Amino acid sequence: MPAWEKNLVVLREPRSPSAEALRSLRARLSKTLASGKRRLLILSTWPGEGKSVLSINLAVLLAQLGLSTALIDGDLRKPTLTRLFGLDDRPGLSDCLEEGRPVAQAVAPSGYENLSLIPRGLSKLSPSNLLGRATATQFFNDLPQFGCALIDSPPLSACGDAQLIATHVDAAL
Numbered sequence: 399m400p401a402w403e404k405n406l407v408v409l410r411e412p413r414s415p416s417a418e419a420l421r422s423l424r425a426r427l428s429k430t431l432a433s434g435k436r437r438l439l440i441l442s443t444w445p446g447e448g449k450s451v452l453s454i455n456l457a458v459l460l461a462q463l464g465l466s467t468a469l470i471d472g473d474l475r476k477p478t479l480t481r482l483f484g485l486d487d488r489p490g491l492s493d494c495l496e497e498g499r500p501v502a503q504a505v506a507p508s509g510y511e512n513l514s515l516i517p518r519g520l521s522k523l524s525p526s527n528l529l530g531r532a533t534a535t536q537f538f539n540d541l542p543q544f545g546c547a548l549i550d551s552p553p554l555s556a557c558g559d560a561q562l563i564a565t566h567v568d569a570a571l
Contacts, residue, residue, distance in 0.1 A: 405451045405482070408459055420452075423571075424459045431465070435568035437541055439472070439549045441560055450478040452571075453550040461512035465545040469508070470516040472563050473552040474525035477518035483508070490519030494537045495528040497521075501540040514544070525552075529562035538566035 403409070408417045427438070440453045457469040471479035474492055483506070490504045496519075506515040521528065528534070541547040549567060551560040564570060 405454050406458060407451075408455045417455075420455045420459060424456060424463075427456075427460075427571075430569055431546055436545060437538060437547045437549070437567040437569075439551055439560070439564055439567040439570040441551050441554060441564075441570050443554050445476070445553045445556065447553070449553070450482070450550050453479065453548050454482075457513055457548050458510060460546050460548075461510055464512060466512050466514075466543075468505070468514045468516055468541060468544040468547040470547060470549045471518045472549040472559070474518055474528065474559065475552055475557065479515070479550050480517040483515055483517065485515065485517035488517050488519070490517035491537070492519030492521035492523070492525075492528055494519070495521070495531055495533050496523055498533045498536065501537060501543065525559050526557065526562065529559055534562070534566060 407414060408420055411417055440449045442449050453469060457467050460467045469479065470491060471477045472491065480486055485506055488506055489499065493499050494501060494504050504516045504519065506517060508515050549563060551563055554560050
């Protein structure tokens with residue numbers, strides 16, 4: 399079992415209170431998604447509070463509904479999702495921001511129907527400089543090709559990167 403699948407409580411323990419709470423969150427998000435708000439930032443204050451686990455589980459639940467879902471590793475400093483999915487050697491978000499690559503060149507398959515991954519990427523430039531570029535606007539504006547884009551952010555206490563990403567999304571959790 400790949401490392402990231404160990405975090406999928408919605409598949410491992412579908413009748414657990416945690417899985418039910420995640421399905422309840424998905425249900426509450428349906429109105430947000432129906433209103434056209436499709437770029438969602440997953441936030442927390444401190445590292446280790448569960449942003450990445452929430453992101454993975456919510457992405458799988460949305461994909462199960464048939465919604466084309468992109469799970470984006472927006473933490474360019476400590477890319478948990480990229481590491482969990484074993485995508486350290488693939489282009490991703492940072493390459494789109496540095497080089498203006500289209501979103502399609504950053505997408506990696508997940509192995510789950512309707513779920514695509516966008517890893518951190520290979521660029522070594524400063525995350526705050528990358529996220530402040532005009533190419534960030536281009537990248538986030540290109541995400542409507544997905545029914546929903548979930549962005550796993552760095553913790554708010556660590557740096558200002560999450561605030562830079564927040565300027566490009568429709569809602570935050």
